[in-house]
Every structure is written in C-alpha cells, then in structure tokens.
Amino acid sequence: MPTRATKRGDERTSLAGAYDVLICGASFAGLAVARELAGSSADVLIVDRYEIGERQTSACGIPTRWLEEMGLMEAERQRFDSLVIHTPHGDSRYRLPWTFSTFDYRTICTLLWADCDARFETAKVEGLISGAVNGSDAVAVETDRGVVSAPLVVDALGWRRVLAGPAGYQPPDAPLSRGLEVHPGGGAEDLEIWIDRRYVPAGYGWSFPAGKETRIGVGSFDPKFHVRETTELLAADLERDNVRYQGNWIPHKLRKGTGRDVFFAGDSAGHCLPLTAEGIRTALYFGMALGRELRCVVEGRQSREAAAAHYAEFNDSHERKFEWMLRVQKLVPRVPPRLLGPLIRVFGVKRFVDWSFRHYLAIAPPEFVREGRYLAFSQSVPTPASTSSGGSSS
Numbered sequence: 001m002p003t004r005a006t007k008r009g010d011e012r013t014s015l016a017g018a019y020d021v022l023i024c025g026a027s028f029a030g031l032a033v034a035r036e037l038a039g040s041s042a043d044v045l046i047v048d049r050y051e052i053g054e055r056q057t058s059a060c061g062i063p064t065r066w067l068e069e070m071g072l073m074e075a076e077r078q079r080f081d082s083l084v085i086h087t088p089h090g091d092s093r094y095r096l097p098w099t100f101s102t103f104d105y106r107t108i109c110t111l112l113w114a115d116c117d118a119r120f121e122t123a124k125v126e127g128l129i130s131g132a133v134n135g136s137d138a139v140a141v142e143t144d145r146g147v148v149s150a151p152l153v154v155d156a157l158g159w160r161r162v163l164a165g166p167a168g169y170q171p172p173d174a175p176l177s178r179g180l181e182v183h184p185g186g187g188a189e190d191l192e193i194w195i196d197r198r199y200v201p202a203g204y205g206w207s208f209p210a211g212k213e214t215r216i217g218v219g220s221f222d223p224k225f226h227v228r229e230t231t232e233l234l235a236a237d238l239e240r241d242n243v244r245y246q247g248n249w250i251p252h253k254l255r256k257g258t259g260r261d262v263f264f265a266g267d268s269a270g271h272c273l274p275l276t277a278e279g280i281r282t283a284l285y286f287g288m289a290l291g292r293e294l295r296c297v298v299e300g301r302q303s304r305e306a307a308a309a310h311y312a313e314f315n316d317s318h319e320r321k322f323e324w325m326l327r328v329q330k331l332v333p334r335v336p337p338r339l340l341g342p343l344i345r346v347f348g349v350k351r352f353v354d355w356s357f358r359h360y361l362a363i364a365p366p367e368f369v370r371e372g373r374y375l376a377f378s379q380s381v382p383t384p385a386s387t388s389s390g391g392s393s394s
C-alpha cells in the first residue's frame with residue numbers, strides 16, 4: 001500500500017483560508033468537477049490525502065467511448081469487444097455492441113489534472129464545521145492542515161461521505177458491496193467474469209487484463225462476506241500471483257446529491273452502478289454535471305441555491321434506473337446455479353445483448369461529455385431537470 005502523502009514536518013504548513021470552490025477528493029469525481037471549472041477564473045482548491053493519481057482505486061475498466069470523448073486515450077491499456085462469462089454449468093462469450101477498455105490510473109488522473117487550473121494540496125479532510133463563517137454563506141471544512149472555507153464545497157471523497165457527518169455510512173450495516181483485487185504481472189486476452197458461488201455467494205469474480213498486468217478480483221454484494229480468501233482462490237485458479245492488493249467498499253445505492261450546503265459526487269453520492277459496480281464512468285458523468293452547475297454560480301449566472309436544486313434534480317432523475325439495477329443485483333443470487341448456465345446462454349442472443357448493453361450505456365452516455373461542456377446541465381440537455389426547473393442562469 002502506498003504511504004499517505006499528507007504533508008509532514010516543515011512541509012505541513014497551514015492551509016487555512018477562503019476559496020471560491022473547495023473540492024474534497026482528487027480522484028474521478030473530484031477531478032471531473034475541477035475540469036469543468038477550468039478557465040472560469042474561480043479560485044478553486046482541491047484536496048486529497050494522497051497525491052493525484054497516487055493510489056489506484058479500482059480495476060479501471062470503462063467504456064472506450066468515454067475515454068475518447070474526454071480525450072483520455074493515452075491512458076488506455078487494453079480494449080475488448082467481447083465479454084466471457086463463466087458459470088459452474090457453462091461459459092458464454094458475449095459480443096458487445098460497444099468496446100470496453102482498461103486504463104492506467106496514474107495516467108488518467110494526470111491527464112484530467114492537466115486540463116484543470118485549480119490549486120491542489122494534500123490534506124486529510126476531517127469533517128464539516130457547522131455554523132456560518134463570519135456571517136457569510138461560506139461553508140467551513142476541517143482538515144488536518146487547518147480550516148478551509150468556500151461558498152461551494154464538493155464532497156468527492158468516496159463512499160464514506162465524510163462531509164455528511166453522522167449520515168455517513170458504517171459498514172457492514174450499509175448498502176455497500178465489498179471488492180478486492182490483486183494485480184499480478186503478465187497479460188491476458190479476454191475480459192472475463194465468473195458468476196460462481198465457489199468465489200462469492202452474491203456477486204462476481206473478474207479478470208481485467210490491462211497490458212502488462214491483469215486485475216483479478218472478487219466483489220460481494222453482501223458486505224458481510226469477506227472476499228480475500230476467494231480473490232486468492234480465483235488468482236490461484238488462473239495460476240497468477242497474489243500481489244499488489246487493492247480493495248474498498250463500493251456503494252450500491254443512489255444517495256442525495258446535496259445536503260448540509262455540500263454537493264456530493266461519485267461514490268459519496270452512491271453513483272456507482274448496482275449489479276456491475278461500475279463507478280468510474282458515473283463519477284465522471286455526475287462530476288461533470290456538477291462542475292457545469294458550479295461554473296454558472298462562479299460566473300454569476302445562477303445562485304448556489306439554483307445550482308443545488310438543478311443538481312439534486314439531475315441526480316434524482318436517475319433514481320429509477322439505479323433502483324432497477326439494484327433489483328437485478330438482488331435477483332441474480334436467487335437464481336438456482338443449475339439454471340445460470342442456460343440462462344446466460346439465452347441472454348447471450350445478439351439482439352438481447354445489443355439491446356441491454358445499449359440501455360446500460362445510456363444511463364451515463366458518452367455524448368454527455370460533448371453536450372455543453374461549459375454550460376449548466378439545465379441549459380444544455382433536454383431532461384426533466386431542464387423542463388421543470390425555472391430560475392436557472394439567464
């Protein structure tokens with residue numbers, strides 16, 4: 001595990017001060033927000049306990065088109081046009097209607113950061129300080145390097161939702177999945193998943209090749225099921241070494257996008273998709289939507305309250321899709337194992353695969369990147385948020 005980069009000794013100068021925007025968390029969601037604010041001339045501070053790109057948080061798989069649309073192809077490591085699904089009673093290869101890529105975490109973060117003009121500091125965020133700051137509308141956040149305040153504060157800190165205070169999650173009694181993977185050297189050809197109770201009663205195992213290494217892991221929808229032993233079992237079955245572990249809790253329930261005068265994006269808002277645990281694309285997507293709203297505030301085109309209302313509406317407009325995915329997540333473990341193989345083959349019919357994967361991609365479509373990059377969501381994309389909410393920017 002990398003050591004935390006929070007400044008020590010003489011380097012640990014105070015950060016105390018006031019900014020226009022404070023973004024807590026410099027991974028996918030936080031960097032996506034900051035990128036949308038570039039060129040707005042707002043004074044933006046982004047903080048993370050690690051240096052940017054220092055600590056990989058996932059297997060780093062994403063639909064290729066998202067990398068293309070965001071100009072991040074340099075980070076791509078491998079591309080796949082099919083998915084191999086293994087069950088104890090048979091395997092299937094699904095030809096995908098769009099390709100999926102694995103990428104390098106450090107490179108993608110470096111590329112995202114290169115598009116930002118914010119200031120970055122390493123600091124551990126401890127929580128929100130309640131009450132107004134000197135009678136202003138600023139929100140104060142406690143860090144291990146002092147109190148930082150801004151009228152616009154973003155929590156992109158991951159599943160802990162640190163700035164939500166007592167409303168944060170406590171595993172294992174929370175809607176969280178558990179994921180762990182190892183990163184042995186050596187490549188492979190296929191993107192593969194295992195739906196097999198030998199590895200996990202509710203969830204799946206995966207092998208995501210990424211050029212010179214393969215990311216092999218197990219995710220359990222049941223937070224009480226420990227995945228270390230079976231991650232090692234899957235790696236052993238694939239004759240790979242158990243090296244370079246990385247794991248985390250993965251939220252599988254959409255949460256509110258705003259609260260306590262704070263904006264939440266990515267895992268902190270439960271933006272990771274249930275069933276597939278795909279959370280990078282959605283962290284970028286919701287991060288961009290939020291960044292566009294905040295940009296309108298710093299440019300004086302809408303109030304913080306209007307931005308909060310638009311973003312909350314945008315967030316909630318995805319509730320039905322997230323709930324539907326969660327329903328399937330709960331259903332899959334109930335299917336008797338002997339039916340899984342035949343069912344996987346039936347669902348492998350090309351027309352069904354094309355239909356379901358296209359709908360799945362449309363939950364956070366790649367075109368969103370192009371649509372009004374510097375305009376508020378409510379102005380640029382025809383969705384319920386744009387038709388029902390008034391009082392947006394003029």
Ligand SMILES: Cc1cc2nc3c(=O)[nH]c(=O)nc-3n(C[C@H](O)[C@H](O)[C@H](O)COP(=O)(O)OP(=O)(O)OC[C@H]3O[C@@H](n4cnc5c(N)ncnc54)[C@H](O)[C@@H]3O)c2cc1C
Nearest residue numbers: 025027028029049058059060061125158179266267279280
């Ligand atoms: C094993 C595993 C494999 C996965 N594989 C995939 C995959 O292939 N594809 C996919 O789409 N999704 C995958 N996911 C899910 C994906 O990792 C998350 O949904 C995604 O990282 C969410 O992005 P985020 O920016 O919201 O949060 P994170 O990426 O978790 O970033 C949070 C940031 O906040 C910082 N931070 C946290 N607490 C503090 C604090 N108190 N003070 C300061 N900084 C703090 C962290 O250092 C980090 O930089 C996987 C998850 C796991 C666990």
